[in-house]
Amino acid sequence: ERSKWPKETIDLWNRLYKKDAADIETIQKSIVHHVTTTLARAAYNMDNFTAYQAVALSARDRLIAQWNETQGQLSKADPKRVYYLSLEFLLGRSMDNALLNLGLKDVYAKGIGQLGFRMEDVVESESDAALGNGNLGRLAACYMDSLATLEYPAWGYGLRYNYGIFQQRIIEGYQAEFPDYWLNFDNPWELPRLDISIPIYFAGHVHSFQDEYGVTRHKWVPGQSVQAIAYDVPIPGYDTENCNNIRLWRSKPTRVFDLTSFNEGNYEKSVEDATQAEKITSVLYPNDNTMAGKELRLKQQYFWTAASLHDIVRRFKKSQRDWSDFPEQVAIQLNDTHPTLAIVELQRILVDEEQLNWDDAWEIVTRTFAFTNHTVLPEAMEKWSVPMFEYLLPRHLQIVFDINLFFLQKVEKRFPNDRELLKRMSIIEEAQPQQIRMAHLAVVGSHKVNGVAALHSNLIRDTIFKDFVEYYGSDKFVNVTNGITSRRWLNQANHKLSELITETLGSDAWIKDLDLLKGLNKKVDDKVFQKKWMAIKRANKVRLAELIKERCGIEVSPDALFDVQVKRIHEYKRQFMNILAVIHRYRTIKSLTPAQKANVQPRVVIFGGKAAPGYYVAKLVIKLINSVANVVNQDPAVGDLLKVVFIPDYNVSLAEVIVPASDISQHISTAGTEASGTSNMKFVLNGGLILGTMDGANIEILEEIGEDNIFIFGCLAHEVEDLRYAQRYRGVPMDPALQGVLAAIEKGTFEDPKIFQPLISTLTIGKDYYLISADFASYLRANQAVDAAYKDQDEWVKKSIRCTANMGKFSSDRSVKEYADNIWHIKPFKVVDNQQID
Ligand code: GPQ
CATH class of the missing domain: 3.40.50.2000 (Glycogen Phosphorylase B;)
Incomplete structure (x- = not known):
């Protein structure tokens, strides 16, 4: 602890630690320094890409200084923070944004210009960080920019995929997908924290026992473990000293991954299992607005939420506060249902590890989480099959069933004798096999649920969450219209x-x-x-x-x-x-x-x-x-x-x-x-x-x-249902202009019409679900x-x-302020530029 440092050491430190000046010569020196040392290149051997790397490393030095300052001052003041859990952060390029936000764009451009490079070319040399599908991931990136700019204490948590969204090429008119191995070159925008390594467990069984007071307790005895390694991505605010963080987790094998294989003395199997561990964060699933249901995806979700919660809980425990203060210190936003397991994991930590009673724990959980819904499309609703879930997360399954049981008991009390209602609201869908409805779990485990535009928020209140609005009242369901960063x-x-x-x-x-x-x-x-x-x-x-x-x-x-x-x-x-x-x-x-x-x-x-x-x-x-x-x-x-x-x-x-x-x-x-x-x-x-x-x-x-x-x-949203019905049952004819167009395709105006038959058949009368003909x-x-x-x-x-x-x-500044005021209840925390330790 630095409070225990001798005074001379503190003085020495303060004399040595000075933030770099922002003049052109200091900047050029740092660029040349990085070319010749970090990158080990000679001046005459420098191309645009090297110039990019050197400018990036130089800017990164400044970001790290701001990051350290921000995180140090936040640790000390310990205000309430928000944690934004998102499986996708679609950041794109970072250099231009870093220089802009640092207020150094012009001086860097001049500096690199005098060294013989055009800033436009240098900027173009950076490839995108594409850890997202569409605008769910880009929204997360805009929000991180606004959170830092508005000086809110916020961290993002996500996964460090080795492969981002695939690269698309068009071959003979068809899409072909190629892996995006974006880490081919060192990524200057991340800080590996190899010392932060958290064990994450899977599978195994549950051990139930009576504690010393005769209370039945449960302990998860896992069968596999992997390590979560932290990589930090600094997010500078615009025109502020504040620099927030996105922590991305990477999976690594533990020394002993699968305890079963190891215990059985099956060495080859142990090695095979170890390579499986690295696969968890290997690839971003390329689905947007659809659910794939793959076991590896469920593993990703648990790996990420468990590592993030471990981190959040560790940070909270440093403050020595009472558990009941947890929601006073921590707000967690769930970006879609992908991180919903965090709800279950926090309940498990509180009940099984911290020995809180169920109701106190659940109160803490529900006051902590809030959930953003991004779609009403049925094919996008996340559901996990109970047998698969049980194999990977046996204790979590029990907790999900208990959450559901207690929830349905309350619903039953409020609305007695309505079995259909219970069936509709249940977190468990009675199918073969049973399915866990993640959206229901997210609603039940959160204190606020929001849609992302006014119409959408109204729609979710009237459709997918209608029963829940009746049960909880409408205050729980709010709107926060999306925004974008003007920067x-x-x-x-x-x-x-x-x-x-x-x-x-x-x-x-x-x-x-x-x-x-x-x-x-x-x-x-x-x-x-x-x-x-x-x-x-x-x-x-x-x-x-x-x-x-x-x-x-x-x-x-x-x-x-x-x-x-x-x-x-x-x-x-x-x-x-x-x-x-x-x-x-x-x-x-x-x-x-x-x-x-x-x-x-x-x-x-x-x-x-x-x-x-x-x-x-x-x-x-x-x-x-x-x-x-x-x-x-x-x-x-x-x-x-x-x-x-x-x-x-x-x-x-x-x-x-x-x-x-x-x-x-x-x-x-x-x-x-x-x-x-x-x-x-x-x-x-x-x-x-x-x-x-x-x-x-x-x-x-x-x-x-x-x-x-x-x-x-x-047509308008409220007309859609009738239009579909009319189309299906009243034989509304296809739009004549559309008929002409389809006839042209079918007659071979654009290549062999057989190719497009499956597409055209989506417009068959009565099947035109998206109402192309009607509109x-x-x-x-x-x-x-x-x-x-x-x-x-x-x-x-x-x-x-x-x-x-x-x-x-x-502006995403407006959106983020609404979240902060109405959902997270957090306040800005301004970092001061003091550069001194005390
Ligand atoms: N969105 Cl469910 C995605 O980009 N991916 C998804 O998987 C889901 C939603 C989008 C949504 O389609 C847009 O309308 C929103 O503007 C965007 O999320 C951000 O909220």
């Missing part, structure tokens, strides 16, 4: 626009207070400002056009309307409907006279996104897009009037180029299916308009920016409205400015 999604990704905004508003305070963008409303009619605004949009489109040329070999005109749909490929997101409308547009153009063609608004339709490797229909959509692109892009009768592009391997850093370059982006899910969407916010923040349905956060975006600045079409006519009309509006560039630029100006609500 990455405007300041970094669209630096020129960001500079124009700062110049116009006379300050860069908007970066931390996004509502200040409202000031741009005054400039909507200012011709000079409009011109600058559009020039930046055009430059962003030129940049994207170059990228498209380079990656897809397709030439597109930056003067055309850029129409973008980039997101995971999913039936509910309806990329299929988009490409069907593109076919319609293609056929229409081909039917026009030259004079008529002169009136057509040229359009580039840009797609991007990954499909889960096992999602056959989604992969066929990618194939169809590429087949259509092949035909359309080469048709001289169409020329520049229509181009279709599928950009492969969509990821965060690609999004940073695509988002600022869109005129229109599409968010066209069947109403009621997209929980929120967050890319919709990114596009609009960058002055791109939305073509979308009344779904997720589109609705709230409309409310903020006004209905004249958004193109809305399609098709209004979708085509909305597309025409987009064309017409775009032709009037004088009005379009005003719409574009109004979009950006009114997006303040969608």
Whole structure:
């Protein structure tokens, strides 16, 4: 303990420990130092990648200093902290963000410039940290940025996968998946904590016994153990000394992994088991909005939640407080149901290890946890088969059954003689075999449950959690509309626009207070400002056009309307409907006279996104897009009037180029299916308009920016059920335009139609679950409205400015503050820059 250090030692330490100055020479020295020592390279042997590594290591030194300072001061003050448990953190690149948040972007650019490198090239040398599927993981990353910026004491907990989300290549129009071994080069953005190694157990059996007071107690006697090793990822806040942490766990074998094999003297089996241990954190499951049900995934979930809780409990115990204070010191947010086992694990620790009685323990547990739901899609609801669960976690299964028993007893008391209700609410689904419903467990074990946009939060109250709302009352079910960080999604990704905004508003305070963008409303009619605004949009489109040329070999005109749909490929997101409308547009153009063609608004339709490797229909959509692109892009009768592009391997850093370059982006899910969407916010923040349905956060975006600045079409969420019913039982005919499009595919306009038959059959009358036919006519009309509006560039630029100006609500700073005030009850803790120990 440093309080026991002799005074001379403390003085010596304080004399030696000085934070690096931020002048250009100090920065250059540190870069050169890292090139020649850490990286062991000679100056003449330096390329862009080496320059990136050296700048990263140099920035990392500063982050570590801030990290240490933050964590030291937090340990001492010991305020209530929030722990954000997420199986996915989709961080993307870190260097640019680290330099921005440290306030050193310009001086580093100058420094590396004088050493002969362009910062843009250096930035491009970093590959993405892609430990996530879609925007559930990106949301976690935005929230970590806001938590640090707002100086909240917060830690993220996740897994350090060896393989992130797969790399997508397009081969003959089909998606092919390749492993993303992102750790090929050292990762400068993590700090391995090889000393923090926590044993995690699996399998075995439960030993029940009477304690000295005659109370029946249970002890888990595990059959396997592995080690969880900590890797810390510093998360600097913007314009603050605070630096938070994401702790990612990596699995390693214990000296003796499988006790059974070892005891049986089966050496080969022991070695085999040891390699199994490393597999736990090997790969991120590539499913978005669907549940795979694999045993290894359950192992991942327990491994991660147990290691994280062990860490959290150890930190709490240092304070020597009473257990009843635990919820006063600790808030744990469950990002979807993936970490729900943490509820069971904490109950086990409190009852089996800390010897609390069940009810006191359960009170602590439920006051600690809160749960965010991200979907209502039935195929995404996590369920674990009881036999598999029992094999891996026998004691946890008992606890789940007890939680369920006590819960159902209370429900029965409140609503007697309603067996159907008990069956519906039970954590255990009576199937063959029985299934554990993780969403029910998460609701029962949490004090707050939130959806991620107003519509979605209402939907979960009315559908999947309806019975629970009646039982608990509606206060437990709240809304926190998602948000995005303005640092990455405007300041970094669209630096020129960001500079124009700062110049116009006379300050860069908007970066931390996004509502200040409202000031741009005054400039909507200012011709000079409009011109600058559009020039930046055009430059962003030129940049994207170059990228498209380079990656897809397709030439597109930056003067055309850029129409973008980039997101995971999913039936509910309806990329299929988009490409069907593109076919319609293609056929229409081909039917026009030259004079008529002169009136057509040229359009580039840009797609991007990954499909889960096992999602056959989604992969066929990618194939169809590429087949259509092949035909359309080469048709001289169409020329520049229509181009279709599928950009492969969509990821965060690609999004940073695509988002600022869109005129229109599409968010066209069947109403009621997209929980929120967050890319919709990114596009609009960058002055791109939305073509979308009344779904997720589109609705709230409309409310903020006004209905004249958004193109809305399609049925409403409350109409969906009737439409499906009508389709199924009243024989509503297929939309005629859609019929024409399908006929064109079936006649072989785009490759062998047999390929697309399984896709087309999803539209068979009565089976069109996502209502493409029902929405098709209004979708085509909305597309025409987009064309017409775009032709009037004088009005379009005003719409574009109004979009950006009114997006303040969608800052993740606002979201995080709502969580902090209403759910976590935590307060900011400002780290002071003292650099002295005492
Ligand atoms: N989301 Cl359940 C994912 O990205 N992955 C998932 O597995 C689930 C949800 C998304 C959701 O589809 C979007 O509507 C949300 O905006 C996003 O989570 C963040 O809440």
